[in-house]
Amino acid sequence: MRKVLAFDLGGTKFAFGVVNEDGSVLGSGRVETFAEKGPQQACERVAEATRKLLAELRLKPADFVAIGVASPGPLDIARGCVDGSPNLGSAWTGFSITGFLSNSFGGLPARIDNDCNAAALGEYRFGAGKGKKNVVYITVSTGIGGGAVIDGRLMRGANGNAAELGHIPLTMDGPRCGCGNPGCWEVYASGTAIARRTREALAAGRPSSIVKFAGGIDQVTTHHLFQAMAEGDALAKEIWAESINYLGRGLGAVINTFNPDVIVVGGGVTAAGDALFVPMRKSADQYAFPRLSAVCSIVPAGLGGNVGVVGAAACAFEHVS
């Protein structure tokens, strides 16, 4: 079976793995990124760890057909570079990650893709979107990220930065988003945003058992919201209902935009399980055209913690197919 070397670059961890053409992970690992020390060191560190893994697996670069890299955007895909990522720092801009890794591993063809786009292709080929033609991936986590596979092909756009779906507007005058605009979807419905809205309600003096679980207002995360909700806490239920409404409004827009067969939802907030998916489905249906929502399922991600590496692998296989 054909194999690829896959890398998942993040602000804190740089993961790597050996992935078969059926999506199975033969071996994997991760190193610290230490993004602030720049790309050369981080790439050397991950290449060294990867070489060790290959030695353990008794594999050599010639056993692989390609290299795939998933990275936070924005990217300069043609040059294999990060291009102005707030998570990695300016030292990364212009350093060809694909060039470095290709040189490190026998000149294998290498490509870089936005991490959410790679995740979409991974879920389409190997995960919860398998067998469907039109798959949108949404991650609800620190922010909200997206990727779309349209009729079996990853939508990259003009320069590889398509599907910034967290920046669908929900309001014209809401809280300021990291992108500079007011009222983007992710400032209402990301995990960070749900926690922020909870802390704001608590700071305004609303009584709730959430603080008890968190220890203090500043420590509140969505996890404590779920804990309080399980106990029937009124504020927790209210904030969760609002969050579901925001999530549904955005997902409704995604359905109306892409008319997908399936929306695969990943990210930390999906730990809530049915408490998320059941009402979120209902809310999305309310906001989407019936004929479009009728054919669209909304399901949890299938690749779990492997989504980065397996997504990068899917992009690598596509690159040489």
Add this chain to the structure above:
Amino acid sequence: MRKVLAFDLGGTKFAFGVVNEDGSVLGSGRVETFAEKGPQQACERVAEATRKLLAELRLKPADFVAIGVASPGPLDIARGCVDGSPNLGSAWTGFSITGFLSNSFGGLPARIDNDCNAAALGEYRFGAGKGKKNVVYITVSTGIGGGAVIDGRLMRGANGNAAELGHIPLTMDGPRCGCGNPGCWEVYASGTAIARRTREALAAGRPSSIVKFAGGIDQVTTHHLFQAMAEGDALAKEIWAESINYLGRGLGAVINTFNPDVIVVGGGVTAAGDALFVPMRKSADQYAFPRLSAVCSIVPAGLGGNVGVVGAAACAFEHVS
């Protein structure tokens, strides 16, 4: 050169044409739809007029490779039917327009597409998006409609109803849209919406020369807004600036979603020309990621009044390519 028979079905007119593979229109015409009399009569009427055109052009069904139909959605593409269109009426649901036209013209292969999606493919192949890979078409008219060509292929979605871009949210609690939701893009920024917002401001007693041009508040359209604006009317300028802001917010979302090479904008509101395109471009840039807006041009539609027929033709050629 290969030719197709192209049809553009609308609530009031049913247009038809003979289109060459280079997009040139050899002949065209239109009949009344009389939608309320049902699809059988309308299709017979357009088929008869088309037969006359073919006779004039000394062409017969065997001179064509396919039939294309552009129609308001939602559609059942597989069966060639309209499926619950508010503009056409329930009698149209389930009647195979492609079946009828194929039977009428020598059994030619026929396909139906959403009119905005067909327009997107038409502008991509023959119009203002020619030579680009990723083309989004937006019409700003009675409503706001959209279509997207992704990496050279029309995005149809799971059941042919993709790119309902007029229903991107701008607010969570704005005016109710025809789709049932509050605050969709088209309830703020379509031609109808701009006129409605103007009439509301006038009805609230705001002084303006707009009424003079229209004759009365109830008669106000965007045309009268432009006339008053040309005279320096303060209210007209204010409403136009708000409209530009709404258009830009939506276009910013389109850029962040598709990362297109070009957005082609058609529809009645584009009659405003540079008074629309220059500030709308600036507004869109404010709301989109710089790296994405930098590669995306925003241009007027290239196919003008032919967009329906030529779009349907583009879909027909694609169907048999």
